[in-house]
Amino acid sequence: AFVVVAVTAAATVAPATLHNLLRGDGTLVASSGGENLFVGNRRGGDGGYSAIDPRAGDLFSARELARRIAERDAGGPLRPSEVSGYWARRAFAEIAAAPRDWLGLELRKLGRLVSLGDPTDLYAFALERDRYLAALRVLFLPTGALLVLAAAGVALAAATRARDGWALLAFAAMQAGVLLAFFVSTRLRLPWLYVLCAFAGFAVAEGIARWRGGRDRAAVAGVSILALALGSASVALDRPSARDRVRLAAVLSIQGRFDDGLAVLAPDLAGEHPDPLALDQAGWLRQRRGDWAGAADAYRRALAAGLPPGREGSTRTRLAIALERLGRTAEAAAMHGLAASSPDADAGTFYERARFLERRGRRAEAIADLERAIALDPGWVAPREALRGLEPR
Numbered sequence: 001a002f003v004v005v006a007v008t009a010a011a012t013v014a015p016a017t018l019h020n021l022l023r024g025d026g027t028l029v030a031s032s033g034g035e036n037l038f039v040g041n042r043r044g045g046d047g048g049y050s051a052i053d054p055r056a057g058d059l060f061s062a063r064e065l066a067r068r069i070a071e072r073d074a075g076g077p078l079r080p081s082e083v084s085g086y087w088a089r090r091a092f093a094e095i096a097a098a099p100r101d102w103l104g105l106e107l108r109k110l111g112r113l114v115s116l117g118d119p120t121d122l123y124a125f126a127l128e129r130d131r132y133l134a135a136l137r138v139l140f141l142p143t144g145a146l147l148v149l150a151a152a153g154v155a156l157a158a159a160t161r162a163r164d165g166w167a168l169l170a171f172a173a174m175q176a177g178v179l180l181a182f183f184v185s186t187r188l189r190l191p192w193l194y195v196l197c198a199f200a201g202f203a204v205a206e207g208i209a210r211w212r213g214g215r216d217r218a219a220v221a222g223v224s225i226l227a228l229a230l231g232s233a234s235v236a237l238d239r240p241s242a243r244d245r246v247r248l249a250a251v252l253s254i255q256g257r258f259d260d261g262l263a264v265l266a267p268d269l270a271g272e273h274p275d276p277l278a279l280d281q282a283g284w285l286r287q288r289r290g291d292w293a294g295a296a297d298a299y300r301r302a303l304a305a306g307l308p309p310g311r312e313g314s315t316r317t318r319l320a321i322a323l324e325r326l327g328r329t330a331e332a333a334a335m336h337g338l339a340a341s342s343p344d345a346d347a348g349t350f351y352e353r354a355r356f357l358e359r360r361g362r363r364a365e366a367i368a369d370l371e372r373a374i375a376l377d378p379g380w381v382a383p384r385e386a387l388r389g390l391e392p393r
Contacts, residue, residue, distance in 0.1 A: 004167075024079070031080030034088035035066045040109070040183030042094045043101055047108035048120035049185045052087075053310075071379035112184035113176060113192075116144040116230060117237030120185040124244030131248075131264075139193060142238065144230025146193060146200050152223050153199030156206050171195060242268040242275040249281045258289040276305035280315050287322060296322040313342040317352050324356060332356065340369075347377035354386065366390060 013029055020027040027033075039049060051062040053069065070086040071078050078086070095102045112119035118126075129136035139146070154172070157165045175192040182188070207220045245264050252261035262285050268278035283298030299319035307315060316339035323332035336353040339345060354369035367390050373383040 020080075025081050027081045027084065031084045032063065032066075034084030034086065034091065035063070036182045038087040038091040038094070040181070041091045041102060041105065043098050045105055045183070047105055047112050047184055049183055068377055068379050072377065075378075077379065106180055109180050109184050113179055113189065114147055116142075116147075116234040118186040118240075118244075119189060120183075124240035124248070125186050125190075126238045127240035127244050127248060127264075136190075139190075139197070141197075141200065142231035142234035143193070144232075144234035145227040146196060146231075148223060148227040148230055149200035149203045150196035151199075152207075153196075153201070153203035157199060157202060161202075168195070168198060172199070242278055246275070246277045246281050249278075249285065253281070253285050253288055256288075258285045261285045274301065274305060276302045276307045277311075279305060280307060280311065283315070283318060283322075287318065292322045292325040295319075296326060310344045313339050313344040313346065313349050316342065317349050320356065321352065324359075329360070333360075347373040347380055347383065349373075350376070351380075351383050351386070354383070358386075358390065363390060 016029045017027075020031075025031070035052065039045070039052060040047070051065075053062070053065045066087065067078070067083050070083040074082070074086065118124055125136065141149070154169065157169060162169070172192065172195045175195060179188060179192065203223070207223065210216045211220050245268055249261035249264045252258070252264065262282060265278045265282050265285075268275040269282055279298050279302035283295045283302060286292075286298060287295035296319055299315050299322065302315055303312065303319070316335050320332045320335035320339060323329075323335060333356070336356055339349045340353055342349075350369040350373040354366040354373065357363075357366040357369065367387065370383045370387040370390070373380070374387065377383075
């Protein structure tokens with residue numbers, strides 16, 4: 001049995017490893033391992049996913065920022081495995097700097113592991129299940145009920161079927177260990193929940209048999225009542241949040257599905273108090289499909305509603321781009337100025353203003369902004385290429 005488990009595990013990983021080797025990098029599975037290790041173990045974390053930088057608007061921009069930060073600190077380009085190694089070293093340094101705090105963080109991860117609803121806003125189970133992934137309906141038990149029944153099934157399997165069920169017990173323990181080592185999100189927890197279904201089914205079958213045989217009826221009734229109560233609580237908690245919808249809309253924007261993204265965001269754009277992040281994402285979706293007036297309106301409303309720290313600068317830059325496309329160059333210039341003067345101004349802020357200034361014929365000012373962009377992000381190629389096009393030959 002051990003050989004079968006080992007061979008199956010190797011066969012599962014091998015295609016990803018071969019794919020990476022053929023492209024010149026020896027990453028075992030994915031190059032995001034080091035970054036995820038840092039996210040899940042850094043000081044001040046909550047055991048779930050949070051972007052490593054506040055400038056990250058979605059999961060994809062977070063990956064790009066992780067690469068840029070690693071290359072900036074390394075002083076040059078890095079392979080994906082080297083970027084992963086950089087973040088892994090930083091993760092271990094975080095643990096070593098405050099081991100007691102890290103133990104508390106592990107307890108928070110354990111709490112997320114057995115939480116009744118979505119343990120993080122990275123992935124909304126209910127939203128994905130209802131809109132896109134019908135296969136998730138296989139997990140028809142509410143999470144709370146599944147956890148209770150699975151716990152009973154694990155206890156029964158360990159006591160009565162350990163000899164022939166050790167591989168499944170070990171697999172469930174391994175998956176839980178991986179989550180505790182990295183971070184606990186709804187998406188990453190899903191495989192563990194699927195494994196728990198086997199134990200929950202065993203608990204149900206064993207419970208029925210014991211009830212019919214007149215054995216342990218009090219224990220069976222107690223587990224059933226607890227499963228019903230926590231299952232009901234899970235149903236009440238199984239509601240996607242505004243941030244869940246923003247993240248899904250960001251993925252849809254990457255896929256070019258702009259109307260679908262706006263439909264996902266619709267509940268958070270209406271009413272007297274629309275969600276600022278939803279407005280910001282709606283502006284980007286409208287910008288991507290060429291609706292510059294709609295984009296400008298959404299960006300203005302997002303700024304008025306109050307964006308979280310680290311987001312205002314990028315939104316002002318996007319608004320400036322939309323205003324320029326609408327022919328309102330004076331307003332665009334003023335908005336670029338506000339973006340550049342904000343505390344969260346980054347390389348992208350100065351790069352976009354430089355291109356705006358270049359189109360206005362203000363060559364010297366454009367060169368100065370491109371130089372600032374390069375200083376802020378030395379690894380970014382676009383400002384260097386733009387600067388070469390402006391400097392005298």
